[in-house]
Amino acid sequence: MALKEVELLVNGERRQIAAEGDTPLLYALRNDLKYNGAKFGCGLAQCGACTVLIDGQPVRSCVTPIAGLAGRQITTLEGLGTREKPHPVQRAFIELQAAQCGYCSNGMIMATVALLAANPKPGDAEIRSALEGHLCRCGTHLRIIRAVRRAATLLAQEKQS
C-alpha cells in the first residue's frame, strides 16, 4: 500500500515524509527525519518525554498526528542549539549539571523554552507548575529548577547584549 506524502516544517526546513496521516509526530520525527531529541516515554501524553514545540507551544508529539501539521512550525531539541552552540536553556542545563540519564531532559528543556518565552522571570511555584506534567525518575528535579532560573538569567543577558 502506497503511503501519502506529508510535508512538515521542522526546525525551519521543509521535509517530506511518506506516512499515514494518523502517524504520531514522534515517530515521523525520530524514524523518518532522525530527530532523536524527542523521546518515547509513554505514548499516552502522561510523561512529557516526547515534547516538541509547535508554533512555540509545547505539545506531546506521541499523541499528535502528523495530519494537520502542514505549515505549522515544529521545533525539536536539535532545533534549539547544538553541542558546540547550545541554546541558553541547554547551556543552563549543562552548567547546572541538571541531568542523570537525561531521558526526560528533552521534555524539561522544551517546556522551559516555552515557559520562559511566556514568562521571562518565573518564580519557583511557576517553574514547578510549568513542569508538573513532566516526569523524571532519576530525581534531578531540584537541579532542573535551578537550571530554569539560570536559563532565565542567560536569556535576559542575551536580550540585553
Next chain:
Amino acid sequence: MTMSLSRRDFLKAGAGLIVEFQLAPYAYSQTPQTGAPPARPIDAWLAIDAEGQVTVFCGKVELGTGIETAMAQLVAEELDVAFPSVHLVMGDTARSVNQGPTVGSKTLQQGGPQLRRAAAEARLTLLAMAAEKLAVAAEQLRVADGVVSAPNGSQVSYAQLVGGKRFARTVGDTARLKSPADFRIVGREQARVDIPGKVTGSHNYLHDFRLAGMLHGRVIRPNAIGAKLKAVDEASVNSLPGNVRVVVKGNFVGVVAEREEQAIAAAAALKIVWTPPASGLPAMSELEATMRRTSAETQQMTAAGDVDAALKSAARTLTASYRTPYQSHGSIGPSCAVAEVKDGRLTVWSATQGSWMLAGNLATLLGLPPAAVRVIWMEGSGCYGHNGADDVAADAALLSQALSRPVRVQWMRSDEHGWDPKGPAMIVDLRGGLAADQRIVAWDYQVITPTHSSRPAGGAGGNLLAGLLQGMAPRLAMTGGNRNAPTNYQIPNHRVTVHWLKESVLRASALRGLGAPQNTFANESFIDELAAAAGADPIAFRLKHLAGDSRAIDLLAKVREISGWTPRPSPSTSPRKVSGPVLRGRGVAFARYENEFASAAVVVEVAVDRKSGMISVPKVHVAHDCGLIVNPDGLKNQIEGNIIQTLSRALKEQVTFDRNGVTSVDWVSYPILRFSEIPEDINIALLNHPEDVMYGAGEATAVTVFAAVANALFDATGVRLRSVPFTAADVLRELAHRKA
C-alpha cells in the same frame, strides 16, 4: 553466615511458573570482588592512539549515574593524561573487559580500582619506554598531560611512545597507585561528559539506534500471568499496512512491521485466544497472608547472646511488623533493544546491566553457541536495577531469528510497568527489649522475602521473560532480601533470621538497594520506637549504641549539625505545633550499605495537613560517607536522586494487581513524585575520606528514606506508620484511631 547448599526442586513461583531455587548465591561469583584485576594484558584494558587519545575498554556501564565520567577521571589521574583525552568503550562483550555486571553500587568500588591499576601499570610501562628513548633514569622523569619530560628538558609524548601500538605487557602489581595527596583530577568537580549530548539531542542512546533494513517489533503478552496460548488469528492483521508478520514461540507472541506505528497497530489488532491459568494471583488484600503462608527456606544470618532470655528479663519489650509492597523501576523510557541474527550469529544492542550474563542467556534462548552471541551495550533510560532491558533484548533476538532481519523492539509503557521484574514485597517482624538503663538488650529480627534477583545468570533461558513464556526454567539464587537485615548497632543479644520465600506473587528482581531500604525501614523505625519508649532523643539513642564506630558517629553528628536538630524525644510536644492546621516533625535514619560500605545519615522534615492528611517533605538533610570521593558534584547529583526517587517510593508507590496480573500499567495508576511534591531543598554534607577506598554511592542514601519519613511522621503526628507507602488516608485513619 552460611547458607544451605541444598537445591530445591520445582517450586512454583507466581502463577504457573516453575522455578528452581538454589540457596547458595552463585550469581556473580565469577566477578572479581577485590581491586585486583584479573591478569590481563594492558592492551585489554586500554589503548593509546597516535593522537594520544586513550580508549578504555570498560566492563561497567553508564546507567545514568555519571560513572562514565568518574571512571575516566580515575584513568586520567593514574595515567597522567588530560581528562578530555580519555574515552570509554563500555559493556561490549567483544571489546570490553568483563568486570562483572554494573550492580549494587559496585562500579567505582570494584571496577574503579581495576581501572586505576591498569592505568598505573600502563604509565609505568610508558615511563620505562621513555627512559630508554630519552636515555634518562625512569625515576627522574615527570609526566603531565601525557607528555614525559626529563630534567634536561627533553620530552616525549605517550602518543610517540605507544600511539597506535600495543603495550604487550600484562597488568601486574608493580606500579604504585597515586597517593591521594597527588590527585589533580580525582576529588575535583568534573562536569559530566554525557550531559552536553543529552541536552542537545546528540547523545547516542540505545533508543535512537537504527540499522539499515531494520523492522519494528512489538510483543503481545498473555492476558493473565500464566495463561497459555490457545490460538492466534494471523488473518486479523494480514490486511494491515507494513508487511506485518506474526511470530509465535510457545506463549511468546510478537509482531513486526516496516514502520513503528504499523507494528503498534498490528499488536493492538492481533486476535489471540488465551487459556486462563488454573489458579490466578491472590487478591491484593491477601498479599500479607499469602506471604506468611508461603513455604520458605530459613537462614540464620547473625546471632549473639541469648535473645529469648534477654527478652524475658527486659524491663520493657516492644513488638512491631513492617510491610513494603511490590514496586516498579519506572524508567521513563520503556526498555528497548535492537537485534540482528545473521549467519548463525546474534548481535544485540542493549542497555543491560550485564552484557556477558545476558549473552549467555540469549545463547540458550536462541540455541546458539555462547561464542556466537555479542552484546553491545548502549545507554538507555535511567536504570535503577533489573528492569525490562534484558527481557526486551530477548524479544528482539527471537523476532530477528525468526525473520532473518534486524529487529528493533521498543516496549510500550504497559509492557514496562506490567512486566518489568518488580522489587518484591517484604514483611519484617521485630521484637526488642530495653533494659532498666534504657539500652537495647534484645533484638529479634525476622524478615519474610522472596529473592531479589532473577537476572540473567548461569545461561538459563528462563531468566528472560521470553524464555519463561516458552516454558524454560529460570535459575534463581536467594539474594538481596537479607541486605541490611542486620544493623550496625551494638546489642548484646540479637538474632537476624531470613525466611526466603520459595515463590513470589509477581516476578521479582533487583530494584535500587534490593532489600536494604525495606530492612532499614524496619530497623530504623524500630530503633526510633525504642527511643520513644525510652524517652530518648532519637540521635542520642542511636549514638549510645554505636560506641567506637567513629564513621557512623561522625555522620550522625554532621546531620544533627546541618539540620539544626534540637535534642528531644519524639513525638514533638510543642503545643504551638500541635494546635495549628499543619503538624511538623523531623525524623532521622542511619544506614551503612550492606553494613560495611557507603553510609548515610538522613534527616527528613515533614509537614502534615491535619485536615486532609496530606504529607509533604519540605526539606531533607544528608550526611554522606562513601570513602574516597571521585566527583563531588556527580556524587551530590546521585544523593539528590536517591532521596527524591525513594521519597516517591515512600509516599506514592505500590504495584497493584488483580487475579490476572499487574493493573498499575501507566503513570496514572502508578504515580510517582511530581515537581509540586519535590522538597524545596536537599542539604548535603559530604564527608570525604581520601585515606579510604571508594565505596559506591548509588544506593546508600536511598536505603535510609522510608525510615526517616516514618520517623518524621511519628514526630509530627504521634502516629506510627508501618506500611509503605505512607498516604494521607493512612495518616487520617491513624489520627482518628488515636483520638478514639
